[in-house]
Amino acid sequence: MNAKASQKERWRDFLEVVFLVIILAIFIRVFFLGMYRVSSSSMAPTLLTGDFIWASKVAYGIKLPFSHHKILQKMPEKGDLVVVHFFSQEQSMHKIMRVIAHPGDHVEIKNQQAWVNENKVVISMSQINSAELNQRKDMSPLVVPPGAIFVMFDNREEEGGLEILSDGKEDSLGVLVSLDQIDAQVKGVWFSLDWSASSTESNESPRLRWERVGTQL
Numbered sequence: 001m002n003a004k005a006s007q008k009e010r011w012r013d014f015l016e017v018v019f020l021v022i023i024l025a026i027f028i029r030v031f032f033l034g035m036y037r038v039s040s041s042s043m044a045p046t047l048l049t050g051d052f053i054w055a056s057k058v059a060y061g062i063k064l065p066f067s068h069h070k071i072l073q074k075m076p077e078k079g080d081l082v083v084v085h086f087f088s089q090e091q092s093m094h095k096i097m098r099v100i101a102h103p104g105d106h107v108e109i110k111n112q113q114a115w116v117n118e119n120k121v122v123i124s125m126s127q128i129n130s131a132e133l134n135q136r137k138d139m140s141p142l143v144v145p146p147g148a149i150f151v152m153f154d155n156r157e158e159e160g161g162l163e164i165l166s167d168g169k170e171d172s173l174g175v176l177v178s179l180d181q182i183d184a185q186v187k188g189v190w191f192s193l194d195w196s197a198s199s200t201e202s203n204e205s206p207r208l209r210w211e212r213v214g215t216q217l
Helices: 003-031 130-135
Strands: 033-037 051-056 081-087 092-101 106-110 113-116 139-143 148-152 175-178 182-194
Touching (some): 092 113
Antiparallel strands (some): 033 051, 081 092, 092 148, 148 175
């Protein structure tokens, strides 16, 4: 075998390895690992605007290709941060929310505070004054049905309700979702940028939040 043929074979082997690595990376990205950017403060202070998070897509089961159904499905734990997929004929979106209640649990929201089985759920919330609090809707008691969970935002005042997410339901402070809508479990923050000090006029760059890089949740 001459030198030219040997070099050609080495290039072919190299391209085959690169191709396999790309295919493997795509496979892992689609079926196992989710990457998301936090664009609002609805989960502050746990997650901040500008956080880049990673999540496990197999924590609660394996989603079948081209389907919303899963096999080996597992119930999320209360308190887990999950990526919820809201979809309809008009739109499709992902929201990061906290699991509050399981099937059979009794849920009620009074004065913007969640109660599950008559026990108050302690989660982070933004500071709001009494006038704003009195204007917010409470939620009548409900029982979480089989195959569903109840999820909420930590910072519910900032998010401004769930009217666009709950298919027209009037429960503006939380929402029932099916287990099939849970895409992933949030595991940590791998990168974070603080855009609050930057502006288009000053051309300032965002600040890298070193203290949040690599944070596990």
